[in-house]
Structure formats: structure tokens, C-alpha cells
Amino acid sequence: MDSDTKRMVNIAVAWCGPVFVLGYIIFWAMLGHNVPPPNVMGMTPEQLVSEYYGKYQSEISVGMIGCCVVGLIYTPWSLLLASMLRDDDGQLGVLSMMEAAGGILTGWVLAFCPAIWGTCAILTNQVSPELVRSLHVMGWVIYDCTFMVTSIQLFGLGAYTVLNKKQKIFPAWAGWFAIAVGVIFIPLVLIPFVSEGPFAVSGMWNFYIVFGTWLFGFFVPYSFFMLKATMGVSRGAQHTLRPAH
Amino acid sequence: MSRSISASQTPIDRPSPGSEGLWTFVFIDMMIFLLIFLTFMGERIGHLALYTQAQGQLNELFGLANTLVLLTSSWLVVEAVQATRRGQPQRVSQLLGGALLLGAVFSVNKGIEYAHKFEVGITPASNPFFSFYFFITFAHFLHVLAGMVCIFHFRRRARLGVGSAEYLTGLENVGLFWHYVDVLWIFIFPMLYLMGRL
Numbered sequence: 001m002d003s004d005t006k007r008m009v010n011i012a013v014a015w016c017g018p019v020f021v022l023g024y025i026i027f028w029a030m031l032g033h034n035v036p037p038p039n040v041m042g043m044t045p046e047q048l049v050s051e052y053y054g055k056y057q058s059e060i061s062v063g064m065i066g067c068c069v070v071g072l073i074y075t076p077w078s079l080l081l082a083s084m085l086r087d088d089d090g091q092l093g094v095l096s097m098m099e100a101a102g103g104i105l106t107g108w109v110l111a112f113c114p115a116i117w118g119t120c121a122i123l124t125n126q127v128s129p130e131l132v133r134s135l136h137v138m139g140w141v142i143y144d145c146t147f148m149v150t151s152i153q154l155f156g157l158g159a160y161t162v163l164n165k166k167q168k169i170f171p172a173w174a175g176w177f178a179i180a181v182g183v184i185f186i187p188l189v190l191i192p193f194v195s196e197g198p199f200a201v202s203g204m205w206n207f208y209i210v211f212g213t214w215l216f217g218f219f220v221p222y223s224f225f226m227l228k229a230t231m232g233v234s235r236g237a238q239h240t241l242r243p244a245h
Numbered sequence: 246m247s248r249s250i251s252a253s254q255t256p257i258d259r260p261s262p263g264s265e266g267l268w269t270f271v272f273i274d275m276m277i278f279l280l281i282f283l284t285f286m287g288e289r290i291g292h293l294a295l296y297t298q299a300q301g302q303l304n305e306l307f308g309l310a311n312t313l314v315l316l317t318s319s320w321l322v323v324e325a326v327q328a329t330r331r332g333q334p335q336r337v338s339q340l341l342g343g344a345l346l347l348g349a350v351f352s353v354n355k356g357i358e359y360a361h362k363f364e365v366g367i368t369p370a371s372n373p374f375f376s377f378y379f380f381i382t383f384a385h386f387l388h389v390l391a392g393m394v395c396i397f398h399f400r401r402r403a404r405l406g407v408g409s410a411e412y413l414t415g416l417e418n419v420g421l422f423w424h425y426v427d428v429l430w431i432f433i434f435p436m437l438y439l440m441g442r443l
Contacts, residue, residue, distance in 0.1 A: 162266065162270075172266055172269055173269050173273065176269055176270050176273040176274075177273055180273055180274060180276075180277045183277070183384065183387075184277065186380065186383075186384070187376065187380050190369055190370060190376055190380075193368075193369070193370030194370050194373070194376060196373065197288065197292075197372070197373025197376060198284055198288055198373060198376070198377075199369075199373065199376040199380075204284055204287070204288065205284055209280065209284065213280075
């Protein structure tokens with residue numbers, strides 16, 4: 001592949017990130033009525049059906065099935081990011097692999113859990129409320145309690161950014177923020193156990209702060225520097241996005 | 246870059262101890278803890294009775310003991326940095342050993358406190374206060390463990406490392422981090438253990 005084509009591919013994949021965020025806001029947050037999500041641990045099965053799935057059935061169905069598509073757009077973006085984390089010899093080291101593996105698995109979770117919620121919405125009048133609630137809770141347990149897949153991505157990315165002082169694409173502060181966001185996820189393990197307060201599924205910490213810091217502490221800065229690096233590469237100037245020496 | 250400080254340098258001329266990266270980390274980590282503290286305070290104001298009642302179930306003597314342990318440990322690390330500047334590897338090793346021992350005392354104390362809570366049926370899911378209590382103290386405890394690993398590493402390297410600028414900068418970084426862990430605890434202790442009693 002010639003360098004100009006490669007540059008265009010990289011730019012297109014770099015834009016997958018913002019497209020994913022925009023798509024997820026539309027499908028998961030807005031159509032899915034997930035800002036905030038229903039506090040399922042504090043609801044009876046009948047309440048979940050009458051106040052959420054029954055009330056917004058069509059919108060949630062469309063939103064969640066939409067997420068099955070846009071959720072996986074996160075994966076190519078993460079892979080491009082991994083390809084930018086090269087060691088001095090141009091190879092991808094273990095930290096890059098952690099970023100890539102975490103990004104792939106996160107992309108899967110971002111699509112798989114909405115598939116479960118979409119099923120709940122589509123079948124909400126055909127199966128018992130208890131089954132709907134069970135599936136709904138299972139979706140959230142997978143979505144939140146497997147936070148380590150994203151934390152692994154963030155730790156690999158953050159550690160590479162901080163430790164590789166020769167790379168000039170990402171500033172060190174962005175790496176520290178990525179690591180910090182990975183740590184902020186820890187209280188997500190509480191969501192199956194609490195039904196009120198900041199650590200509930202719709203709580204201040206486990207919803208607003210976790211999602212907010214992921215967006216503004218990790219995604220926005222890294223996406224910005226990725227776009228800057230890919231779009232800033234002059235035509236034919238280099239074959240790969242290797243760190244400047 | 247030489248780390249030596251000439252007598253003619255004013256305090257403003259002198260380089261800050263440690264490296265820029267560590268200062269960046271401390272600043273960002275501080276922002277994260279500030280976010281946690283603000284969320285806690287906001288929730289506490291909204292549910293004052295619940296938080297006050299739950300805070301009464303903590304034993305402030307554990308918190309006080311750990312405050313004294315960390316303060317003493319920080320002082321030992323300061324002395325170790327000074328001993329490094331004077332070129333005294335054996336003294337550095339002794340002081341860091343003391344700091345490490347106090348870190349272990351903190352850890353055991355924390356373990357006993359957690360075990361006692363679990364024994365009486367208090368878990369992170371008991372109520373929002375205890376969710377915060379376990380989250381904040383566990384996040385802080387992870388910092389203590391990380392600090393202990395660093396102190397252990399520099400203690401092992403003391404004999405060969407003392408005298409080099411690289412070792413001094415590294416130990417200054419450890420000292421800065423350890424002071425930060427200490428300062429965090431100085432905020433956590435009154436916020437979690439004392440505020441409900443005022």
C-alpha cells in the first residue's frame with residue numbers, strides 16, 4: 001500500500017472514534033433512555049417493564065440494535081491507537097498489545113450488552129417480567145463488572161505514553177489520565193450489590209463520573225492527538241506513524 | 246544534569262525535587278481524589294443522618310494510629326533523602342527500612358480494621374457511606390502498597406546507588422510520592438473518621 005493510501009486509511013479509522021461516540025450517544029444514551037439508566041437493583045420486575053421497557057419499547061429496541069453496530073466501531077479505532085504505540089525498533093510491544101486486546105474486548109462488550117437489552121425490549125410483552133429483569137441485570141453486570149477489559153486497555157496505553165519518552169504523539173499527562181480513568185472504574189464492581197447512592201448503576205459515581213471521565217479524561221485527548229498525528233502526516237512523508245526520534 | 250545545589254543558589258533557583266513526570270502524576274492523582282472527596286461531601290450533605298450514623302461505627306483510634314504511622318514514615322524518608330545527599334548508604338538503608346516497616350504496620354492495621362468490619366457484617370454494599378469508606382481507603386491503600394514497593398526497591402539499591410544523581414532523583418520521587426500518600430491520609434482521616442463526631 002502506498003503512503004498516501006495508508007494515510008487516508010489511517011485518517012478514516014481515526015475518525016471511527018468520534019463516529020462511535022456520536023453513534024453511541026444517539027443509540028444508547030438517547031434512544032435507549034440511559035441518561036441515567038433505570039436503577040434496576042432498586043426496581044421490581046414489574047416496575048422495570050412498566051416504567052422502562054414497556055414505556056419506551058420501540059425506541060429502546062432500535063437504540064440497542066443500533067448499538068450492536070456502532071459499538072464495534074470502537075475496535076478499529078483502538079487498533080489504530082495500538083499501531084501508533086511502537087517501540088524504538090518499530091515493533092509493537094506488550095503495552096501496545098494490551099491496548100489492542102483491551103480495545104477489542106471493550107468493543108465487544110459495547111455491542112454485546114446492548115444486544116441483551118435489545119432482546120429484553122423486543123420480547124418485553126412476550127416473556128415474564130422476572131426474565132426481562134434477569135436479562136437486564138445480566139447485561140449490566142457484564143457491562144460494568146468486566147471493566148478490567150477497558151482498564152487493561154487504559155493501563156497499557158497510559159504506561160506506554162508515560163514510559164516511552166521518545167514518542168511525541170501523546171503527551172505524558174494524557175497517559176497519566178488514562179491510567180487514572182482505569183482506576184476510577186474500580187467501584188463498578190459494586191453495582192450488583194447496591195440499590196441507592198453514588199455507586200448504584202445510575203449513581204453519581206458509577207454512571208456520571210465513570211462515563212464522564214472516560215469521555216473527557218481518555219477518549220477526547222487521545223482522539224484529538226490521533227487525529228492530529230494522522231492528519232498532520234504530510235503526503236508521502238512517511239510510511240508509518242512511528243514515533244518521532 | 247547535575248543535581249548539586251551551590252551555596253549561592255536562592256531557593257527559587259534550586260530545581261524542584263524529583264522529576265517532572267512524578268509531579269504530573271501527583272497533580273492528576275490529586276484531581277481524582279479531589280473528585281472523590283467532592284462527591285463524598287456532596288452525598289454526605291444530602292444524606293447527613295445516614296452518613297453521621299454510619300461514621301459513628303468507625304473506630305477513630307485506627308485512623309489516628311495510621312496517621313501517626315504515616316507521618317513518622319514520611320519523616321524517615323525525608324531523612325533518607327538527606328542521607329543520600331550526604332553520601333551515607335548504610336544510613337539510607339536503615340531509614341528506608343524503618344519507613345518500610347511503618348508501611349507494613351499501616352497495612353496490618355488496615356487489614357485488622359477491614360476484618361473487624363467484615364466480622365460485624367459491614368461490607369461495601371452495606372450503605373453508601375461504607376461504599377465510600379471501602380473505596381477511598383482501598384484506593385489509598387493501593388498507593389501505600391505502591392509506595393512500599395518503591396521504597397523496597399530503593400533500599401536494595403542504596404549501597405550501589407547512593408552518590409549517583411539518578412538514585413537521588415529517584416529517591417526524591419519516592420519521597421514526593423510518599424508525602425503525597427501521607428497528605429491524602431491527612432484529608433481522609435478527618436473526613437471519614439472524625440466529621441460525624443463533630
